[in-house]
Amino acid sequence: MPNLIKKFAPPSLKGISMTLGLSCALFSASSHALTVYTAGPGAMAKQLAAGYEQQTSVKVDVFQATTGKVMARLEAEQANPRADVLISASWDTAVDLQKKDWLLAYESPNAAQVPARFKTPYYVAQGISALGIVWNTKSGTPKPAEWSDLTKPAFQNKVTMPDPALSGASLDLVLGLENARKAETWKLFTDLKANGMVISGPNAQALTPVLQGAKAAVFGAVDYVAYSGIARGESIEVIFPESGTAIAPRPMMILKSSQQQAEAKAFIDYVLSPEGQAIVAASWLMPARTDVQGKRPDFSMLKILPEVTPDSAERNDVLSRFNAIFR
Structure with missing residues (x-):
């Protein structure tokens, strides 16, 4: 880094x-x-x-x-x-x-x-800002490269995600993934839920257990918060999947x-x-x-998912679909 x-x-x-x-x-x-x-x-x-x-x-x-x-x-x-x-x-x-x-x-x-x-x-x-995977380098888990890596057994019950209902940037990532991948996005979130990913409030709340070592990675972390942690000496790394991410x-x-x-x-x-x-x-x-x-x-320097500007009704529909998986 x-x-x-x-x-x-x-x-x-x-x-x-x-x-x-x-x-x-x-x-x-x-x-x-x-x-x-x-x-x-x-x-x-x-x-x-x-x-x-x-x-x-x-x-x-x-x-x-x-x-x-x-x-x-x-x-x-x-x-x-x-x-x-x-x-x-x-x-x-x-x-x-x-x-x-x-x-x-x-x-x-x-x-x-x-x-x-x-x-x-x-x-x-x-x-x-941009959205990425923030990984604890001392977690004992393999370094993830793609969003889907966090669905693997090595990350079972070890992943957090900011709540899209509280974080506008997190919602931007969900919208970007849904726009680019459609049904694949909802399979990804279903698999993440099955693997024990938890929704942890706003960005800082999702990152804290990863900094403490209780969790291994954040799915869709706002990167500036993590970079600030790296500057303070935290053992974390920001990873931007090559398949694409969202900027905010x-x-x-x-x-x-x-x-x-x-x-x-x-x-x-x-x-x-x-x-x-x-x-x-x-x-x-x-x-x-x-x-x-x-x-x-x-x-x-990043591959950006196709940008989309949905109206409030479309955003609410995507958020409702996300909540149906994780609530």
């Missing part, structure tokens, strides 16, 4: 100052806090909020949880909206909210270096109901600045900008 993790060099101060794109009006103190709802790394969210506050003097209130919990809170507050900016772990979240006409159109000047597939006039990727761009969007739209636009600018993208990279995500160096393999 060490040869896959690239050395990370922070951007120059000159580059930061030239590309922040923040509104000058925001550099004065503001009495209004910006509210950001985000799935994903809590430490990264705090760093981005702190960096933005330092640049603008605008306070940021962050609510960080799983995609499922973030979306449930957003739905519950529709009579009295609080969120200004939403960052999800699932691209489909943004697609659905745009269809509902909940989003404010905004194209940040700092998105110029973001590939077209990761941006629209209404939302843009903060960063990108993390969309940022501004809610049309926001009363702090100028501040929200400036926050998007900051996250997409070289400084903001350096924070994203330091959290072991792939930066959204192609001109910012990451610390791990990027999506160009």
Whole structure:
């Protein structure tokens, strides 16, 4: 693994100052806090909020949880909206909210270096993760190479998986596999269930028993969490099956109901600045900008399953079918 993790060099101060794109009006103190709802790394969210506050003097209130919990809170507050900016772990979240006409159109000047597939006039990727097998190298099990390897007797009762109902990225993998393999996908999950794979809540909860040695592997782990563990000296390895995997761009969007739209636009600018993208990279995500160096393999090095953007009804059908196997 060490040869896959690239050395990370922070951007120059000159580059930061030239590309922040923040509104000058925001550099004065503001009495209004910006509210950001985000799935994903809590430490990264705090760093981005702190960096933005330092640049603008605008306070940021962050609510960080799983995609499922973030979306449930957003739905519950529709009579009295609080969120200004939403960052999800699932691209489909943004697609659905745009269809509902909940989003404010905004194209940040700092998105110029973001590939077209990761941006629209209404939302843009903060960063990108990929889904893989995370294997405990001291588990005494053979190194898996494919998803189906985890159905073998050596992995009986030794595999976990994040819950697709709680993890948007995990659901993206299920959708990608179903789109590519149809009936074979459901046979795979049936075989995994028969081999004792357990659904273990959100991503960190699925990874913990593998780190502790109680389990041997995670099926469909969000890779940035595992890379962070490797950097801390954990005995795990991230494996991307050659048959293909899913990537999960993390969309940022501004809610049309926001009363702090100028501040929200400036926050998007900051996250997409070289400084903001350096924070994203330091959290072991792939930066959204192609001109910012990451610390791990990027999506160009992976075989990606055919992308699909199902509507909410189709996603619910796939999730119901998955739950029928594991519940």
